[in-house]
Amino acid sequence: MKDVPFTFELNKPDFIPTEYYNHIKRSLSAMKGQFWDREAYNRLLAIEDIVLYEVYEIKRPEMAGELLHGISIVHPGKVGEEYFMTKGHFHTVLETAEVYYCQKGQGVMVMETPEGDWAVEPLNPGRVLYVLPRWAHRSVNTSSEEDLVTFFVYPGNAGHDYGTIEEHGFRKMVIDRNGRPTITDNPRWSAPDRRK
Ligand code: F6R
Ligand code: ZN
Numbered sequence: 001m002k003d004v005p006f007t008f009e010l011n012k013p014d015f016i017p018t019e020y021y022n023h024i025k026r027s028l029s030a031m032k033g034q035f036w037d038r039e040a041y042n043r044l045l046a047i048e049d050i051v052l053y054e055v056y057e058i059k060r061p062e063m064a065g066e067l068l069h070g071i072s073i074v075h076p077g078k079v080g081e082e083y084f085m086t087k088g089h090f091h092t093v094l095e096t097a098e099v100y101y102c103q104k105g106q107g108v109m110v111m112e113t114p115e116g117d118w119a120v121e122p123l124n125p126g127r128v129l130y131v132l133p134r135w136a137h138r139s140v141n142t143s144s145e146e147d148l149v150t151f152f153v154y155p156g157n158a159g160h161d162y163g164t165i166e167e168h169g170f171r172k173m174v175i176d177r178n179g180r181p182t183i184t185d186n187p188r189w190s191a192p193d194r195r196k
């Protein structure tokens with residue numbers, strides 16, 4: 001890990017950082033239960049366990065005062081009518097925010113709070129998204145051709161709670177309806193216990 005100030009570049013066309021510590025690939029099998037159309041999910045998985053998204057992480061200590069950052073790349077595609085997306089999570093330390101800066105592609109961020117508020121905001125090149133503390137977040141690629149590439153930054157002590165979303169889902173989902181991204185209620189959503 002660097003102990004002096006450092007720079008790196010995000011190389012076009014793919015925006016892969018010139019230096020990174022970790023390259024995570026999440027494939028279809030890691031998203032079991034998250035897509036609404038289970039038959040479409042199983043059909044696709046039977047053909048191939050394709051990679052849905054990738055994350056390049058820059059190494060920093062996971063502690064308050066540090067900023068964890070990197071690049072997230074969601075590939076284009078759909079499971080049934082539902083676009084490829086990230087697992088999504090709350091931060092374990094709920095009162096921690098995150099900034100996303102979209103470099104490439106077209107998509108949305110689906111967000112919600114434990115209190116029941118929800119929001120879906122666009123991601124397109126040049127757009128900055130501020131995810132408030134307490135808001136779970138999932139990026140969705142609504143393009144049929146291009147990767148959705150975002151640069152993210154969040155506090156080193158945030159941590160990730162994937163379990164709540166894995167178990168209960170997001171309230172809203174984004175599906176392709178007649179060729180247009182459409183926000184609908186997620187029929188598989190269930191109410192989690194209220195968190196503090
Ligand atoms: C970190 C963060 C992003 C995501 C990335 C992949 O707090 O929000 O770096 O980790 O977009 O999504 P998940 O982590 O939900 O698989
Ligand atoms: Zn996050």
